[in-house]
Amino acid sequence: MHIYKLAGRNVDVTDAMRDYVEEKLTRLDRYSDQITDARVTLTVRDVRDSGRRNRVEVQLNVPSGIIRAEEHHADMYAAIDKASDVLERQLRKFKTRYMKQRQDAIPAPEPGPAEADVAAGLDDVSEFTPEIVRQKRFELRPMSPEDAAAQMEALDHDFYVFKNMVSGLTGVVYRRRDGHYGLIEPS
Numbered sequence: 001m002h003i004y005k006l007a008g009r010n011v012d013v014t015d016a017m018r019d020y021v022e023e024k025l026t027r028l029d030r031y032s033d034q035i036t037d038a039r040v041t042l043t044v045r046d047v048r049d050s051g052r053r054n055r056v057e058v059q060l061n062v063p064s065g066i067i068r069a070e071e072h073h074a075d076m077y078a079a080i081d082k083a084s085d086v087l088e089r090q091l092r093k094f095k096t097r098y099m100k101q102r103q104d105a106i107p108a109p110e111p112g113p114a115e116a117d118v119a120a121g122l123d124d125v126s127e128f129t130p131e132i133v134r135q136k137r138f139e140l141r142p143m144s145p146e147d148a149a150a151q152m153e154a155l156d157h158d159f160y161v162f163k164n165m166v167s168g169l170t171g172v173v174y175r176r177r178d179g180h181y182g183l184i185e186p187s
Contacts, residue, residue: 009043009177011054011076017042020077024084025058028091035091037061042076045179056083057177062094140170148173149181 006018021040028035043055054076060067069086073079142165143151152160152173159174164185172184 005039007039007041009041011042011044013042017076021080024080025087027084027088028060035060035062041177042080043177044076054079056080058083058087060087060091062091067091067094142168145171145173145181145183 006013006021008017021042025038025040037060039059041055041057043057045053045055053072054074055070055072056076056079057070058068067087067090069083069090071079071082071086073082140161140163142163144165145162148160148162148171151162152158152175159172161170161172163169164171167185169185174182174184176182
């Protein structure tokens, strides 16, 4: 696979890292007819009390959408491994759905006994149906957005829901990719 863009944030992307990313993502070659563009970002961040934290973000553009993986690990190479595994699973599901849509559009003849045996040996990849696997309820405490950001950092979360003490509205503070914070509030 040809990587169209490989960038590093707070890390110098060495030739060894570039080669490793290239090597790990070559497993996706069998899906390359579906991938129109790719972007990989390697990030190193110092996390309070736990040292360095490496993040690998990969975005693949495919004809009908985006396939994205983001993985964190203390070791950059392990994060790259995890991200490539996630992408492979997602691409396999995408290709299965894509092929099923094409087959549904064209009526196929009934398979013979030999063809049915071959089809039974193929990977069984079911379609992904999003499902809520965890639910939390908590009291929204009134606080400033700055206090919410501090609380989010203390919990080491990527976002934090709170009640804005000035406006009285529910807000969400989140960590942006550039390291700063964002605030989402209803209008």
